[in-house]
Amino acid sequence: MTDPHLERPRSDQVKGAPRFLLHTLRPLARWVIRRRYDVQVHDAAHVPATGPVIFASNHVGVIDGPLLAIFAPRPAHVLTKIEMFRGFMGRFLWASGQVPLDRFNTDPRAVKTCLKALRDGRVVGIYPEGSRGAGDLERFHRGAAYLALVSGAPVVPVTTLGSREPGGTSGSLPKRGAVVDVVFGEAYRLEAVPWPRTREQVEKASLLLREHMLVQLDRARASTGRELPGPLPPTDVDPDPATGVTDEGAP
Template structure:
């Protein structure tokens, strides 16, 4: 089999820590800030809870198509998000790579997790949508990847509720109109697993259960605080 005949590996399968542009969030965060405050009317609550230094594993609910760039601009530090590898194909590919984001192969996700772990070990902010895809945003379930990172990196988990990007009756592809009211609510960081916890499967499952429970409670509290509700369903 020639090199030409070999199946091409996807961006998520090939990603390594050295591929991530550490300077990417410097410019891309400014784009997110413009979207949050120039295009939409975004209220940011609790940003003071984000540690100014050190590793942080940021976990957000996910309902709308704009959640990623919006949140990227609302975090008071530069951040690297784990994002579906489809966003790294076509014309958006160079933008995502130069923004310092992490493509994930949703088949295994191993390479993305190892890359995210390396960034956390550099005391950076790594963002994850634990639900795995756009849904209702109530965090009724959470993927194991964020728990694995929390256990391996011993990083505090920062819960974030994103509200208003998709309201009841709106489709998953909805993009909020100009000056739409949105809210990004940061909670207080918590440790999903004790510092001396083991790193095996049981520890990861326990961490996943805590992440899901804490995030679900945080989203409910954010809804009560802002008056912005979640969509009717995951559709």
């Protein structure tokens, strides 16, 4: 049997994200967070119990990443902007299995680290919107679809509601006692495409994935009775590269 890590792009020589803290800290972290927030996890049965999985989530608040890593049915290596990997926080994020991502430059190490995890049957989390915002998937980057096309892993949409209050800033936290809903949607499956993969293939897959996630977003809003918090204040916009499929005139 061919070693999947030898397929292009190769992932046999990249250092895999650590797993020890990713597994051991989750029960304690859940207990700590639930002392402040009422976190409700919905439709976890949509997440395959084994094999590689990609979580693709909307992004409205600063606690979205920790909530996904801590409360998802399976531990996830979540792509996190490299700006967060500084000092003690950076060492902690890496030790807890999170993957640094340079959003403004091609980052083959981040891609290969994610592929290594997927090829080992683990879970990767990604935010196709890039930076925090309205959470409505108006902007949509290609990373989730690309990883799916390379690995063949199913993409499970995640909708987070309540992690930022209307009018809140990108760094604001919900009030103590707030209900935060994390909703897992129906998996979307793409057939793995052998190397070389074209830009057109990735763009088409990204648009189809976005349409599926929009449907799951609407279902999450309907099932929870919750709404998105709306856009960030005009003066609080995190810079994000204009490389999404919707940045280039796609519907």
